[in-house]
Amino acid sequence: xxxxxxxxxxxxxxxxxxxxxxxxxxxxxxxxxxxxxxxxxxxxxxxxxxxxxxxxxxxxxxxxxxxxxxxxxxxxxxxxxxxxxxxxxxxxxxxxxxxxxxxxxxxxxxxxxxxxxxxxxxxxxxxxxxxxxxxxxxxxxxxxxxxxxxxxxxxxxxxxxxxxxxxxxxxxxxxxxxxxxxxxxxxxxxxxxxxxxxxxxxxxxxxxxxxxxxxxxxxxxxxxxxxxxxxxxxxxxxxxxxxxxxxxxxxxxxxxxxxxxxxxxxxxxxxxxxxxxxxxxxxxxxxxxxxxxxxxxxxxxxxxxxxxxxxxxxxxxxxxxxxxxxxxxxxxxxxxxxxxxxxxxxxxxxxxxxxxxxxxxxxxxxxxxx
Ligand SMILES: [Mg+2]
Numbered sequence: 001x002x003x004x005x006x007x008x009x010x011x012x013x014x015x016x017x018x019x020x021x022x023x024x025x026x027x028x029x030x031x032x033x034x035x036x037x038x039x040x041x042x043x044x045x046x047x048x049x050x051x052x053x054x055x056x057x058x059x060x061x062x063x064x065x066x067x068x069x070x071x072x073x074x075x076x077x078x079x080x081x082x083x084x085x086x087x088x089x090x091x092x093x094x095x096x097x098x099x100x101x102x103x104x105x106x107x108x109x110x111x112x113x114x115x116x117x118x119x120x121x122x123x124x125x126x127x128x129x130x131x132x133x134x135x136x137x138x139x140x141x142x143x144x145x146x147x148x149x150x151x152x153x154x155x156x157x158x159x160x161x162x163x164x165x166x167x168x169x170x171x172x173x174x175x176x177x178x179x180x181x182x183x184x185x186x187x188x189x190x191x192x193x194x195x196x197x198x199x200x201x202x203x204x205x206x207x208x209x210x211x212x213x214x215x216x217x218x219x220x221x222x223x224x225x226x227x228x229x230x231x232x233x234x235x236x237x238x239x240x241x242x243x244x245x246x247x248x249x250x251x252x253x254x255x256x257x258x259x260x261x262x263x264x265x266x267x268x269x270x271x272x273x274x275x276x277x278x279x280x281x282x283x284x285x286x287x288x289x290x291x292x293x294x295x296x297x298x299x300x301x302x303x304x305x306x307x308x309x310x311x312x313x314x315x316x317x318x319x320x321x322x323x324x325x326x327x328x329x330x331x332x333x334x335x336x337x338x339x340x341x342x343x344x345x346x347x348x349x350x351x352x353x354x355x356x357x358x359x360x361x362x363x364x365x366x367x368x369x370x
Contacts, residue, residue, distance in 0.1 A: 156189050
């Protein structure tokens with residue numbers, strides 16, 4: 001099998017109720033800039049990054065994929081995924097301008113497309129190729145009921161519906177609003193509505209200073225919270241280490257980390273309990289796997305952040321022993337040929353060949369912004 005052509009794609013999908021917010025971000029659409037990698041056998045591999053649908057920035061990512069990395073892939077065998085990852089990652093002209101950011105997001109989308117091709121070439125879903133087991137259970141927790149711009153009433157009723165009608169046993173709430181007492185009131189209201197047996201996660205999206213986090217996150221223990229996610233600034237290893245030594249609620253983070261070495265630093269420092277790599281911010285499945293192995297060696301659970309809207313991560317979670325819980329957000333499901341399926345709060349192991357990011361015909365013909 002040989003790579004013959006790279007074709008750019010940019011998808012923008014509307015988020016729930018036309019706009020969501022956490023303490024740090026506001027967005028109306030989720031962006032999926034990426035690539036279709038064509039081959040001489042007729043197989044096509046698809047891989048995407050995940051963004052806030054800012055078109056000029058998405059075009060930079062796609063341009064890096066097509067024009068910086070693309071010429072290095074033509075004629076190569078896409079099944080040599082790890083060797084190709086190493087080849088692209090060693091391109092000093094490209095990585096000179098950024099070991100993180102656009103270059104790394106571009107490599108991530110390419111890596112996903114290559115794994116997609118490798119799985120399609122043997123007509124298997126990616127999780128089987130990675131060594132997975134259909135007997136494994138991958139639980140879903142839902143983030144789409146707890147946005148910071150939802151009123152308290154909407155948030156409570158959304159979370160109740162997710163639990164009582166859709167079968168979820170875990171939901172995530174955004175915190176880090178301007179008034180910490182209001183944060184705690186919202187968490188308390190959901191805890192009271194859902195009862196003691198449903199797990200509740202919280203996420204401050206890097207908003208607090210260390211003393212604010214000590215004060216507010218320190219009180220989450222009263223509501224039996226599963227974790228506080230990104231309590232302080234994303235890259236602050238020492239701050240998270242100090243916080244982990246101070247509060248009883250476990251710390252989750254990783255969605256803003258680009259490299260396996262950054263995860264090593266947080267893990268070695270004892271600054272994280274739930275490790276949250278994202279296959280679209282790390283450079284694809286290849287680098288994600290390194291992080292999941294690392295976390296496993298420290299007995300830390302891996303609970304991915306779903307910048308891919310869970311399409312690829314579901315495969316990884318069925319395959320990797322460190323992953324048994326996976327976030328769910330539904331925004332890309334209308335644009336994927338086979339959107340992830342959840343029954344009674346658990347992912348259903350995908351049966352179609354590939355890595356899960358093949359867009360629907362409608363997405364390619366009507367939504368593609370190229
Ligand atoms: Mg988060």
